[in-house]
Amino acid sequence: MNAEIIAIGDELLIGQVIDTNSGWIGKELNLVGIDVNRSHNVRDRRQEILKTLSESFSRVDLVLMTGGLGPTKDDITKHTLCEYFESDLQMNEDVLGRIRAFFEGRGIKLLEGNIQQAMLPSKCRVVENLLGTASGMWFEKDGKHLISMPGVPHEMKGMMEKVILPELKRKFTGHEILHRTILTFGIGESMLAHKIENWENDITDQGIKLAYLPAPGMVRLRLTIHGSNREEMSNLLQKAETAVLPIIRDYIYGYDDQTLGQIVGQLLKANASSLSLAESCTGGYISHLITSVAGSSSYFRGSIVPYLVEIKAKTGMAHQETLDRFGAVSEETAKEMALGIRELTGSTFSISTTGIAGPDGGTEDNPVGTIWVGIAGPDGVRATRHTFGKNRERNIQMAAQAALFSLRKEIIDTFAQD
Amino acid sequence: MNAEIIAIGDELLIGQVIDTNSGWIGKELNLVGIDVNRSHNVRDRRQEILKTLSESFSRVDLVLMTGGLGPTKDDITKHTLCEYFESDLQMNEDVLGRIRAFFEGRGIKLLEGNIQQAMLPSKCRVVENLLGTASGMWFEKDGKHLISMPGVPHEMKGMMEKVILPELKRKFTGHEILHRTILTFGIGESMLAHKIENWENDITDQGIKLAYLPAPGMVRLRLTIHGSNREEMSNLLQKAETAVLPIIRDYIYGYDDQTLGQIVGQLLKANASSLSLAESCTGGYISHLITSVAGSSSYFRGSIVPYLVEIKAKTGMAHQETLDRFGAVSEETAKEMALGIRELTGSTFSISTTGIAGPDGGTEDNPVGTIWVGIAGPDGVRATRHTFGKNRERNIQMAAQAALFSLRKEIIDTFAQD
Numbered sequence: 001m002n003a004e005i006i007a008i009g010d011e012l013l014i015g016q017v018i019d020t021n022s023g024w025i026g027k028e029l030n031l032v033g034i035d036v037n038r039s040h041n042v043r044d045r046r047q048e049i050l051k052t053l054s055e056s057f058s059r060v061d062l063v064l065m066t067g068g069l070g071p072t073k074d075d076i077t078k079h080t081l082c083e084y085f086e087s088d089l090q091m092n093e094d095v096l097g098r099i100r101a102f103f104e105g106r107g108i109k110l111l112e113g114n115i116q117q118a119m120l121p122s123k124c125r126v127v128e129n130l131l132g133t134a135s136g137m138w139f140e141k142d143g144k145h146l147i148s149m150p151g152v153p154h155e156m157k158g159m160m161e162k163v164i165l166p167e168l169k170r171k172f173t174g175h176e177i178l179h180r181t182i183l184t185f186g187i188g189e190s191m192l193a194h195k196i197e198n199w200e201n202d203i204t205d206q207g208i209k210l211a212y213l214p215a216p217g218m219v220r221l222r223l224t225i226h227g228s229n230r231e232e233m234s235n236l237l238q239k240a241e242t243a244v245l246p247i248i249r250d251y252i253y254g255y256d257d258q259t260l261g262q263i264v265g266q267l268l269k270a271n272a273s274s275l276s277l278a279e280s281c282t283g284g285y286i287s288h289l290i291t292s293v294a295g296s297s298s299y300f301r302g303s304i305v306p307y308l309v310e311i312k313a314k315t316g317m318a319h320q321e322t323l324d325r326f327g328a329v330s331e332e333t334a335k336e337m338a339l340g341i342r343e344l345t346g347s348t349f350s351i352s353t354t355g356i357a358g359p360d361g362g363t364e365d366n367p368v369g370t371i372w373v374g375i376a377g378p379d380g381v382r383a384t385r386h387t388f389g390k391n392r393e394r395n396i397q398m399a400a401q402a403a404l405f406s407l408r409k410e411i412i413d414t415f416a417q418d
Numbered sequence: 419m420n421a422e423i424i425a426i427g428d429e430l431l432i433g434q435v436i437d438t439n440s441g442w443i444g445k446e447l448n449l450v451g452i453d454v455n456r457s458h459n460v461r462d463r464r465q466e467i468l469k470t471l472s473e474s475f476s477r478v479d480l481v482l483m484t485g486g487l488g489p490t491k492d493d494i495t496k497h498t499l500c501e502y503f504e505s506d507l508q509m510n511e512d513v514l515g516r517i518r519a520f521f522e523g524r525g526i527k528l529l530e531g532n533i534q535q536a537m538l539p540s541k542c543r544v545v546e547n548l549l550g551t552a553s554g555m556w557f558e559k560d561g562k563h564l565i566s567m568p569g570v571p572h573e574m575k576g577m578m579e580k581v582i583l584p585e586l587k588r589k590f591t592g593h594e595i596l597h598r599t600i601l602t603f604g605i606g607e608s609m610l611a612h613k614i615e616n617w618e619n620d621i622t623d624q625g626i627k628l629a630y631l632p633a634p635g636m637v638r639l640r641l642t643i644h645g646s647n648r649e650e651m652s653n654l655l656q657k658a659e660t661a662v663l664p665i666i667r668d669y670i671y672g673y674d675d676q677t678l679g680q681i682v683g684q685l686l687k688a689n690a691s692s693l694s695l696a697e698s699c700t701g702g703y704i705s706h707l708i709t710s711v712a713g714s715s716s717y718f719r720g721s722i723v724p725y726l727v728e729i730k731a732k733t734g735m736a737h738q739e740t741l742d743r744f745g746a747v748s749e750e751t752a753k754e755m756a757l758g759i760r761e762l763t764g765s766t767f768s769i770s771t772t773g774i775a776g777p778d779g780g781t782e783d784n785p786v787g788t789i790w791v792g793i794a795g796p797d798g799v800r801a802t803r804h805t806f807g808k809n810r811e812r813n814i815q816m817a818a819q820a821a822l823f824s825l826r827k828e829i830i831d832t833f834a835q836d
Contacts, residue, residue, distance in 0.1 A: 011631050013454040014597065015445030016640060018438050022459065027433030036431040038470065039459040041440065044629075052456065055473075072611040072630045111608045133608075152632060154809065179432065190529045190551075193490040211462075212490045213429050214570060222434060277723075283709025284702035287723050291701025294777055294810055302729040304722050305695075305705050311720040311763055315733075345729055359712055391572065392712055 001172040003029055004056040005039035008049060008067035008077055009151060012041040021066045021156055028160060032169040033176050034062065044068050049080045053146070061144050062172070064164075067151030069134035071113035078121070078137070081148060085139050087123035092135075095126060099133045124148075131158045138164075176230050180237045181213075182221040182244065183258065184251040185405045189214050192221075196247055203240045216394055217401045253408055260404035261289040261296075267411045268299040273348035275407075277303035278317050278337035280328070281355040281371055286400045301345040306337075316340050317352075329355050329366045334383035338374035349377040349411060351403050358392045371399045375410050419590040421447055422474040423457035426467060426485035426495055427569060430459040439484045439574055446578060450587040451594050452480065462486050467498045471564070479562050480590070482582075485569030487552035489531035496539070496555070499566060503557050505541035510553075513544060517551045549576045556582075594648050598655045599631075600639040600662065601676065602669040603823045607632050610639075614665055621658045634812055635819045671826055678822035679707040679714075685829045686717040691766035693825075695721035696735045696759035698746070699773040699789055704818045719763040724755075734758050735770075747773050747784045752801035756792035767795045767829060769821045776810045789817045793828050 005025055011017040022039040029036055037060055042048045044067070056063045068077030082089060096118035103110045117133050120126055127136030127149070134150040136159045147164055149156045184192060189212050193200070200210055203223065213220040223240055225233045245252070254263045268275055279286055287303045290296055306312040309328050313320045317340040318333045326332040337352035355371030362368035369388040374381060386402055388395045423443055429435040440457040447454055455478055460466045462485070474481045486495030500507060514536035521528045535551050538544055545554030545567070552568040554577045565582055567574045602610060607630050611618070618628055621641065631638040641658055645651045663670070672681045686693055697704050705721045708714055724730040727746050731738045735758040736751050744750040755770035773789030780786035787806040792799060804820055806813045 010629060010642070011640065012441065013444045013457060014448045015441035015443070016597075016599065016638070017631055017633075018436065018441045020436050023430065023433035023436045025433070026431045030432045037461070038466070039431060041457040043455070048456070070630060070632070071608045108606065108609065111612045113608050113611055154812065179434075181434065188526065190489045190531050191526065193531055194529045211428060212488060213435055214488070215435075220434070222429065224428070279702075279705075283714075283718075284697075284705025284721060284723070285709075287697075287702025288706045291703075291723075291725065291775075292811065292814070296701075297725060297779070300701075300725050302723045302725040302733070303702060304733075305702070305709075305720045307709065307715060307718050307720040308763070314762065315720070315722075344732065345726070357709075361715070393710065394572065396710070 001034045001062065001175060002037045002060040003034050003062040003064060004037050004060050006049075006052055006056065006063060006065045007039070007041050007151070008044050008065065009041070010043050012067075013043055021151065021153055024153070024157065025064055025066070025160065028165055029064075029168070030177055030179070032165055032172075034168060034172060035175075035177060044076055046076060046080045046083070049077065050084060053084055057144050062168075063144075063146050065146065065148045066156055069117075069148070069150045071111070071117055071133065077148060078119075081124075081137065081139065081146070082121045085121065085123050085141060085146075087121040089119040090122045092118050092120045092126060095120060095135055098128070102133055127159050127163050129155055129159060130162070131155045136164070176227055176233060178225050178230070178233045178237055179256075180223045180241060181256050182223070182241065182252055183218065183254040184221065184248060185218045185253050185401065187219065187248070187251045189219050192219055192248065192251070196244060199240075199244050199247060202243070206236055206240070208236060208240055216397045217405075253405060259289065259293075260401060260408065261293050264404050264408055264411070265290065265293045265296055265299060267408060268349070271348075271411060271415050273411065274299050274301050274345075276301045276341045276345035276347040276350045278341040278350065278352040279303055279305050280307060280312070280337070280353055281357045282353040282396050282400050282403070283307065283357070285396050286351060286353070286403055289400060289404065301347045304341055304344075312337070316344060327366075329370060329372060331372060331383045331385070334372035334374035335376075335381045338376035338381050338383070342376045349375070349407060351375055351407055352383075353399055353403060355386075355395075355399065357395045357399075358390050369395055371395065373399060373403045373406060375403075375406050377410050377414050379410075379414055419452045419480065419593060420455045420478045421452050421480040421482060422455050422478050424467075424470055424474065424481060424483045425457070425459050425569070426462050426483065427459070428461050430485075431461060439569065439571055442571070442575065443482055443484070443578065446583055447482075447586070448595055448597070450583055450590075452586060452590060453593075453595060462494055464494060464498045464501070467495065468502055471502055475562050480586075481562075481564050483564065483566045484574055487535075487566070487568045489529070489535055489551065495566060499542075499555065499557065499564070500539050503539065503541050503559060503564075505539040507537045508540045510536050510538045510544060513538060513553055516546070520551055545577050545581050547573055547577060548580070549573045554582070594645055594651060596643050596648070596651050596655055597674075598641045598659060599674050600641070600659065600670055601636065601672040602639065602666060603636045603671050603819065605637065605666070605669045607637050610637055610666065610669070614662060617658075617662050617665060620661070624654055624658070626654060626658055634815045635823075671823060677707070677711075678819060678826065679711050682822050682826055682829070683708065683711045683714055683717060685826060686767070689766075689829060689833050691829065692717050692719050692763075694719045694759045694763035694765040694768045696755035696768065696770040697721055697723050698725060698730070698755070698771055699775045700771040700814050700818050700821070701725065701775070703814050704769060704771070704821055707818060707822065719765045722759055722762075730755065734762060745784075747788060747790060749790060749801045749803070752790035752792035753794075753799045756794035756799050756801070760794045767793070767825060769793055769825055770801075771817055771821060773804075773813075773817065775813045775817075776808050787813055789813065791817065791821045791824060793821075793824050795828050795832050797828075797832055
């Protein structure tokens, strides 16, 4: 089964809003065995929507659409779909009741625009929106399916998870697609490809497709297999994964959609350990990556972001003498910060960062992009100097990922020795 | 002038990588007066690329393409473009020299895959990549332009900014497009539409298109105008902006692409003030938003993320007695945290957050989504209770935005009184 995705909205084409919906929908469709052929961003113009829709239906039988269902004047999807499916709009009393209840529950006045949202095409099946006021619409005609959903991500996701995906799975089964992604850190794409060349040839012969997906500091290797026997396919992927492990073991840190924040969290939990951070140049970003994970309060004690040099001394993250003698961006300061926060919070492990994120502030000894990462744990403390580029955002990201990758290794090594 | 964008890669369609390139390209093309008609994500299959390309060229004369140019086996864009434009591949010695220098400069071994990247179509103009090894390619045939760029965002952006955008601007001028976006916070889309209904009708009559772009806690109003007289268009936008101000003044916090982190930063700088943070439930996210802004070290002193309750007392962010009596999630604790970090760092203003981000940990009095935000400044301290939803990520975002919005108001009020 193949599908296409159409995301509607001028804001997507002028880059004011990044379309994250289409990617999410693609991923979920894949999990129920539906392949996404293409996805499109189109303007909220009647003619553009109609054209894209009929083009997509010339290629596939299932189209998922997001956007253009809000209560305001710039939304035209509903009227356009009525035209395409030759339907009229009727007041849906059930939906109106839900919209009323939605506003009453929040103590907000119901407005004309919201009432209009209950006017729905008579020829579609209405998909309930539990998280907002724009209903989903499922049209079916001559074996072609069109599912229209609101563009607000959490409303769209709620609808997909509760109603649409389970039903698509029931309706369209047979062909299976499996993916497995191997996450690597600290090796470039070319060198990685060179190391695993023979393995890549072997798995290609077995019908496994390999893709390299680079991101700051890391390369993800995605393995994809198509077929009808899920167990057999899963075994082939498992074999491929096992075969590559000895070749690039030192670079692999996880699998599939795991983040370094989650991986480190699981390791800390499994080893009844805790973490604290003294983040200078990363400015709270590592704390954010750690605390984005649900349940992180069971292993994360806290952090200090001593952004100003004086605050480093004032919070006990570094001695004034060390700062004077070696400077804030130095191995000594990085180590003291890691030790300082570890002692203050009593955590098992700690990370520190200190450096120059840029774009300004570099010196001859420490050009922009110089970042020290310290790691302290039961086995002592060490610090590593990194030299990244000139882009502030990228430097913060790279330093955070490098720090979490080092911490992962430190936790594993610490408990392997015991 | 109209253009289309094609982003290539299976990873985009299965949602493993979110395509941020197309949005960025759309925004930049708009700024030089080129309208993006549609954008597409397609698989890295020869046939799919060829079909999408000829369809796009049936609608527009300019197509920008990203992705599929890496050194590894999964990249096929180059060969497909040769087929489409009936070109062969030739070794480009200049490019080979640059690739060699790129690897030598980094002390990495040059591999066969990298050498192959210097094999380029003879019929295209090569666009130099200063940040990587995959060259851009600019094809021109019968008045149709195809520009192919690597998918790595910073490499693509470097090429666009240095070569492609200036040249497109020279080649295709005439029609102008202007946008102005008004950023509002704390008012829902329906209520906002209701309040500005008359204004919206007025500006529509003047040829200004209005779009509502909701995001967590905020709605952006985008005004768009097309024409040929830039000054006249700019005046019309200015007039529209001035006219809406008295109607929704309290909700407007900024314009265009400003972030609350930037806006707060500018206000602090303009008033020679500084900031510190005591973030509990937001876990470092506000610090990250503040420190993402270049130059933030001139007003940001630092923060403490006392995630564990004991760390709140240990770092002096709250008294043990207050925690025992009122609990960690309380007005009293929020106020003490704001005062505590302000005193420790000596900053002009401070923010505190304490609450239950979820998905677990709620109580009857403080269900998941309960978050206190404290603000301290020269005029004293206050705390506000927010009740968000059950989604952890969203709660962290909403709390951070609400905190920065309150801080903005506090800074403005403080200095207005003087």
